[in-house]
Amino acid sequence: MNIPFVSFEPMHKEIENELLHKFKEVYEKNWFIHGEEVEQFEKEFAEFCGSHYCIGCGNGLDALYLILRGYDIGPGDEVIIPSNTYIATALAVSYVGAKPIFVEPDLLTYNINPCLIEKAITQNTKAIIAVHLYGQPADMDEINQIAKKNDLKVIEDAAQAHGSLYNGKRVGSLGDASGFSFYPGKNLGALGDAGAVVTNDKELAAKIRAVANYGSDQKYHHIYKGTNSRLDELQAAFLRIKLKNLDNWNDERRKIAQKYLRGITNPTIEKPSEAEFAKHVWHLFVVRTEKRDEFTKYLNQHGIAITIHYPIPMHLQGAYKELAIKEGTLPLAEKISHEVISLPMWYGISDKEINYVIETINNWR
Numbered sequence: 608m609n610i611p612f613v614s615f616e617p618m619h620k621e622i623e624n625e626l627l628h629k630f631k632e633v634y635e636k637n638w639f640i641h642g643e644e645v646e647q648f649e650k651e652f653a654e655f656c657g658s659h660y661c662i663g664c665g666n667g668l669d670a671l672y673l674i675l676r677g678y679d680i681g682p683g684d685e686v687i688i689p690s691n692t693y694i695a696t697a698l699a700v701s702y703v704g705a706k707p708i709f710v711e712p713d714l715l716t717y718n719i720n721p722c723l724i725e726k727a728i729t730q731n732t733k734a735i736i737a738v739h740l741y742g743q744p745a746d747m748d749e750i751n752q753i754a755k756k757n758d759l760k761v762i763e764d765a766a767q768a769h770g771s772l773y774n775g776k777r778v779g780s781l782g783d784a785s786g787f788s789f790y791p792g793k794n795l796g797a798l799g800d801a802g803a804v805v806t807n808d809k810e811l812a813a814k815i816r817a818v819a820n821y822g823s824d825q826k827y828h829h830i831y832k833g834t835n836s837r838l839d840e841l842q843a844a845f846l847r848i849k850l851k852n853l854d855n856w857n858d859e860r861r862k863i864a865q866k867y868l869r870g871i872t873n874p875t876i877e878k879p880s881e882a883e884f885a886k887h888v889w890h891l892f893v894v895r896t897e898k899r900d901e902f903t904k905y906l907n908q909h910g911i912a913i914t915i916h917y918p919i920p921m922h923l924q925g926a927y928k929e930l931a932i933k934e935g936t937l938p939l940a941e942k943i944s945h946e947v948i949s950l951p952m953w954y955g956i957s958d959k960e961i962n963y964v965i966e967t968i969n970n971w972r
């Protein structure tokens with residue numbers, strides 16, 4: 608049996624007619640940037656997150672960059688981020704000219720360990736970016752408390768966790784501002800690149816709206832040296848259709864995860880866990896093993912496609928060699944990078960396929 612790592616087919620089949628109909632509607636309207644679809648999506652997504660403002664933008668990296676710019680974070684400033692995340696989190700900090708400071712994760716949730724944050728704070732620290740990695744929220748109460756005590760902004764990187772809950776509250780409503788990606792493979796994905804900032808901060812929202820549109824608060828008046836990062840009408844229209852289904856699709860992911868969690872019993876495989884404060888939306892189902900290379904080869908031989916999120920931690924990437932952080936400095940991020948492996952996880956994967964993955968894993972020794 609061949610099982611892809613991800614497939615959009617079942618999801619897109621379900622809404623194919625709606626998507627095609629919407630395409631025709633937008634096409635015939637001949638209005639492609641900053642129109643009704645974007646406005647409606649922003650309203651609906653803010654409401655979905657339980658926040659006041661949503662500003663569509665080009666992608667998830669831009670969303671984080673725009674938030675940092677909105678808060679005037681720049682050269683000389685430091686921003687605390689988890690050592691275990693996708694590189695976009697760090698790049699957003701670098702793009703505004705600030706310095707990313709890496710803090711190690713908790714090995715149970717893979718998210719930033721709040722107990723280690725205070726040690727990393729200096730007089731230059733301006734913000735903490737909490738990443739809700741793999742679909743599970745970071746421990747936001749702890750993080751917010753530390754931020755409040757030290758007068759720091761809290762930014763959520765919610766690119767992997769659309770719709771997940773922390774103590775009953777949606778991600779996107781838990782810090783000062785949050786960045787979302789709608790890259791096609793995310794839980795809420797466009798049919799191309801797209802992103803959004805969600806916040807309750809009115810002033811920040813207005814500034815970001817201008818910065819993302821050439822720094823313009825009204826046509827041909829430029830009050831900031833802005834950038835061009837816009838969500839377009841077509842992607843917004845597609846996202847509106849998908850947003851209506853998101854809770855359903857996330858619930859399906861939760862069922863798939865439960866089947867994996869119950870079914871996988873091989874003692875050499877470390878399974879993921881859900882924190883008691885979390886409603887995990889399983890963007891990724893990540894297991895760990897010390898024999899990852901052999902395990903990967905074995906799964907591939909049995910037709911099961913996997914991905915590794917992520918094989919090299921940011922501090923050891925060529926892009927960050929100027930930080931001169933030696934191997935061994937962030938041992939947990941390094942350990943995770945050597946051991947993690949993501950199993951197939953997508954809406955519509957069949958029970959037969961799930962059981963095949965489980966059986967194949969349990970037969971490995």
Ligand SMILES: *Cc1c(COP(=O)(O)O)cnc(C)c1O
Binds near residue numbers: 669766787790802
């Ligand atoms: C995908 C992702 C991003 C970046 O999103 P893009 O839309 O690809 O720019 C940022 N942070 C995390 C954690 C992500 O997974």
